[in-house]
Structure formats: C-alpha cells, structure tokens
Amino acid sequence: MHKDKASPDPNLPPLPVQLYPTGRFMVPVPQGLEMLGGEYKLNQIQIRELNWEKGRDREEYLRSLWQPIRDDAKQNYDDAAELGRAIQGGFAEQDVSSLFGHPAMLLCYDDRNHGYHKIDIHIGLPQFVLRLTEDRAYDVGEECLKMDGPSVKLFKHYIVGHQNLSPESFVTAGGRVEGLKTWAEMSGLTCRRDKTADKPKISYSFYSELVQQPDEAPKSMNTFQKELKMNKIELEMLRSRTLVLADMEGLEEVFIMSDKNEEGNIEADLTASWDFRGEGNNPDKPFVSIEMRCIASAKYDALRMWDAIISNFSTVRDWYAKNPGGK
Numbered sequence: 001m002h003k004d005k006a007s008p009d010p011n012l013p014p015l016p017v018q019l020y021p022t023g024r025f026m027v028p029v030p031q032g033l034e035m036l037g038g039e040y041k042l043n044q045i046q047i048r049e050l051n052w053e054k055g056r057d058r059e060e061y062l063r064s065l066w067q068p069i070r071d072d073a074k075q076n077y078d079d080a081a082e083l084g085r086a087i088q089g090g091f092a093e094q095d096v097s098s099l100f101g102h103p104a105m106l107l108c109y110d111d112r113n114h115g116y117h118k119i120d121i122h123i124g125l126p127q128f129v130l131r132l133t134e135d136r137a138y139d140v141g142e143e144c145l146k147m148d149g150p151s152v153k154l155f156k157h158y159i160v161g162h163q164n165l166s167p168e169s170f171v172t173a174g175g176r177v178e179g180l181k182t183w184a185e186m187s188g189l190t191c192r193r194d195k196t197a198d199k200p201k202i203s204y205s206f207y208s209e210l211v212q213q214p215d216e217a218p219k220s221m222n223t224f225q226k227e228l229k230m231n232k233i234e235l236e237m238l239r240s241r242t243l244v245l246a247d248m249e250g251l252e253e254v255f256i257m258s259d260k261n262e263e264g265n266i267e268a269d270l271t272a273s274w275d276f277r278g279e280g281n282n283p284d285k286p287f288v289s290i291e292m293r294c295i296a297s298a299k300y301d302a303l304r305m306w307d308a309i310i311s312n313f314s315t316v317r318d319w320y321a322k323n324p325g326g327k
Helices: 058-079 149-156 221-230 296-312 316-322
Strands: 017-022 025-030 034-042 045-050 091-095 104-113 116-124 129-137 158-160 175-177 185-193 202-209 234-245 248-260 266-276 287-295
Touching: 017 034, 017 185, 017 296, 025 185, 025 202, 025 296, 025 316, 045 149, 058 091, 058 104, 058 116, 058 129, 116 149, 129 149, 149 158, 202 296, 221 234, 221 248, 234 266, 248 296, 266 296, 287 296
Parallel strands: none
Antiparallel strands: 017 025, 034 045, 034 185, 045 129, 091 104, 104 116, 116 129, 158 175, 185 202, 202 287, 234 248, 248 266, 266 287
C-alpha cells in the first residue's frame, strides 16, 4: 500500500479559501493565491464580462472595444478579395441593439480557421460589457448569414449576478445562464502566487468540459516509471489514491520529479492533480482536471493550499442547497 506523504503540517490551521462559481462548480482559491481569470463557454459560445472603464463615456468605451476588431477584420477581408471567394471568407457588421435591449454591435468575420467564421457580439449592459463570441462553421468562401440566432438564444437565458441561483445554473464571474438546453460546456480558472524574494511561484488551474462519453481513465504516474528512468528523471510519489470530490470518483496524485538541467544542477518540481474522466452527457459530472505546480522547495505551502482546495471543492448545486439565497 502506498504511504501518504502529502499531508500538510497538522499543527497549522486550515487555510481559508474564497469560492469562485465556475461553470457547474464552486472552485476554492486558497489564501495566498491570486485569481487571474476564468473562461466560460456554452454551446460553443464564449462568454466574457468586461468591466466598464471608470470615468469614460460608455458609448465611446463600447466602441473602443469592437472598433479595432472590426477594422482589422475588414482590412483582412478587403486584402483577401483578389485571392478569390474561397480564401476571402465573409465579413458583416450590424447594430443589434434592438435584439438585445442594450447597446450592442455584431461582427462576423473569417478568422482563418478552416472555414469557420467568428460571430463576435459586444453588449453594453449596465453592470459590464458582455462579449459573446461564437466560432461557426461556414461553407468555404461563404458570406456571413443567419448570424445572431444562437447568441440571442443564450442571452435570453443569461442573468447578471449570483443571487438566488437555480441548481441548474452554469455560472460565470458576473452572472449565470439558466434554463438553456446545452450540448457543449466548458469552464476554467487560473490562479497564481507570483515569485518573490522569499516565496517561489505556485500555479493552480481548474478545467471542466462536458463530454459525450467518458474519457480514458486517468493513469498514475507510476505507470511511466520505465520511460522516466530512461530519461534519467526521478519520481517521488507522495500520494496516489482514488478520491471522491462532489460525488465524482477521480484519481488524486501528488509527486515530485527531479532531473539535471544543462548546468548539471538538480531541478525538482512538485505536481498535485485530481482528474475525473466524466460521464457522457451529464453536465453535473463533466471531465474535470484540477492541478497545482511549483518547484519542490515550495512543497509545504503548496500542500497546505492543495489540502484546502480538495477539502472545499463543491458543485454549484450542492453549495447553494446548503446556502439558499447565497451570493
């Protein structure tokens, strides 16, 4: 049986965490880590919430966000005209304020992504600018047609804020989507402790994605011992176990890998991870990956943070069942 060598110092109190609603989950960010940003996508539409710039005219600021994108896309479209329709793709711009009930501009342009066009909408909400970006397949060389449907549908289910969440909510940094039938979901979060004179850098990430069928079961690093030895990499396994988080049975591993750099000095890095393969077409049990990385000298800080993460991880559904009306 593998001996667990990844437990934090029992004499230290648990680290406090701040919970960030991210997709279907409440993702813990321990004290000492800075949340850098989140990523949210529903039905292949990316959702971004951009703060208004204080003291600046809102109409002017909204234009400053989409105008450079429009100008660059139009220039690319014009430049490609001589190459023919198959290369040129499409371009369109349209004021869609009447569709969204707020100042809004829609752009459609070829993003040079094998026949895909980007439907890019900026909506000036009172709280922030909501940007919806969809990559949509078009026949090669086809102009932009029927551009707004999926984004308008998503927007009708979008609610600003986190009060009185539905258990079925897909949550973003500034709001949530409720009641929308989804066939694709993705959410992510990145955090970091920057390197200082006395503290090494620590990175932490969360990623989830709805899968049509379960992914391959995560493999233990122990299964790669032969390849690691061939490359003169030493593996020290601190923890390897099955761990259930939010009713999902995943593989948790904490290990240190060491090898020599070009100068002949030993470099050792710590990785802590938890991976769940997902259940097919189940938004409450998507593929999930949680990971923390740092140099081995930051081991004790990192293990304390990791313990706080796995102790507080939850789903939006479960957390709000325990905290009705939570904010």
